[in-house]
Amino acid sequence: MIVSYRMELTEHTLSKIEDLIPKYPEKRSAALMVIHLVQDELGAISDDSCTWIAEKLELEPINIKELITFYPMLRETPWGKKHVRVCRTLPCALRGSYGTCKVLEERLGVKEGHVREDGEFSIEFMECLADCGEGPVVMVGEETYENVEGKKAEKFADLLVKEKLNTSKEFVSYENGLVTDLPITKTTKKK
């Protein structure tokens, strides 16, 4: 059965998808990348999205569904507006990441693994984020913050709640700390 769903995607995303697929030797290979693009825009992959993506790649919806249900970062329901990922794996745990998570849970008012009722925040425990030398590592959206432990975690959480994290001098994300040729920080790509 082929049903053509109209997807609520922007022209920009649609054209990105169109450009992406022919780059791969086989269409199916583009699946994860197309899913990422759709999820980035819609927050999650609904059954309709599955059908639409499958159709694009000449697959069955189940071929997309089985990816959504396997990969930890693919979602059937969206996370909060600000999604906070806390690394819980051994190196970060040795530096206090379980404590960090507790502080975040209290101050953001939401339990790990859940979305706050108003949809503002969600917290997720992650496995090693490959930045273990600077743990505990916490990601907010697409930015990585390092050494968020103890007292610092409380301050971090408060700044996050007040939406002042990205202007804080104390917490500069790994991404913003990188040297680029651009004179100003470059976080414009984010939603």
Add this chain to the structure above:
Amino acid sequence: MIKKNIPKERRIILKYADDPGYSNKMNCYLKNGGYKMLKKAIKMKPDEIGEEVLKSGVRGRGGAGFPAGMKWKFLDRKSGKPIYLICNADESEPGTFKDRQIMYKDPHQLIEGMMIAAYAIQAKQAFIYIRAEFFEGARILEEAIAEAKAKKFCGDKILGSSYSCDLIVHRGAGAYICGEETGLIESLEGKRPNPRIKPPYFPAVLGLYQCPTIVNNVETLCNVKHIMQMGGEAFSKIGKPNNTGTRIWCVSGHVKKPGYYEFECGALTLGEMIYDICGGLLPGRTLKAVIPGGSSSKVLRADERFTGKLKDGTEFDWGIDDIPLDFDGPASVGSMSGSGGIIVMDDTVDMVEAMANINAFYAHESCGQCTPCREGSLWMRKITKRMCSGDARKEDADLLLSVANQIEGRTICAFGEAASWPTQSFIAKFRGEFQDKAKHGSSKPKLQLI
């Protein structure tokens, strides 16, 4: 007091990465001599490059330490099928954070290394499979590739030659098993990352789309550029025989200065790394244990004596501090250098809790294809978790060991070993702590690790 010679870093891969003002843009890379080696390579015969890589003795930096030149030789060229090159940038072994530094800070080095490798194996298409948590990393690589294409360093007719090869950045979606090369290939084909059984699915023969495929780690592929620069022979003189080149060691856990440090293989011992380079332990603490090569490698106890014979016949009698940091050192004491992730634990650590943390990782990450791995990893998590919450049973240490022993060697991929080695070694070396849990219940832990 005798003044000790503190070993010095030798940065080859990370030569520029942390220099003030060094950016990840093309003009900066070119200013520092970038892409000269690709220019040199494209004028050589592909096989000549392969010979240099073979001569260099460079071993894979992703975990298994397999010689890259030999892997390239295994490529099935007779089939006539297209050949693919994949860079494994999934970096997800707990304790490892070196590939991140390369890709975020010096992406062109990886691209140059990859294009030389692609030309050497005559790849039709190359991929960088990057873990999805590296959001900005993927963007940096994409921008760098666009810059490289504009300058003809990749894509159509590279540097005006007849060789063309495109480079695609492909993002994973948060699954550790995508680091296992055949799981990665399945994932790149748009499927669940269920690893394939070897034989017959050795990637060099039956890889991506059942075509011959080379999968190499980020650091390994960067080394290809430096092999071109020095020549295989000269590269093989860096480090020690069978342990050539530098390695980027990642130190995490209870040391004063955790971080990544690049040294010639064998240039220092584990003790020198911990005390001289990383500033030693936190005040008032003593060393308890070290996991030397990512969480999958076997743990070493601080007071162990290691005796045995090296491959060259020399006998050794080492304490934990004396273990040479190269490929063979940690292997000769029954562990491995793996991905180079050194996790240091001091006397505040409850080893059962540490075990529970590790077991939670493997239970979360098993792909579920093999019953021993899927069920065993869940059982190991369950047992260690209950031990930490006051419900330890007398038989738990033996039960854990028996579960681990039933996973090892009975699975499709090496994840089975990765999941069972930690448990086997923790029980062998800290059995007392596991048994005490049943006797004393759960004493209030100093650290919360689970």
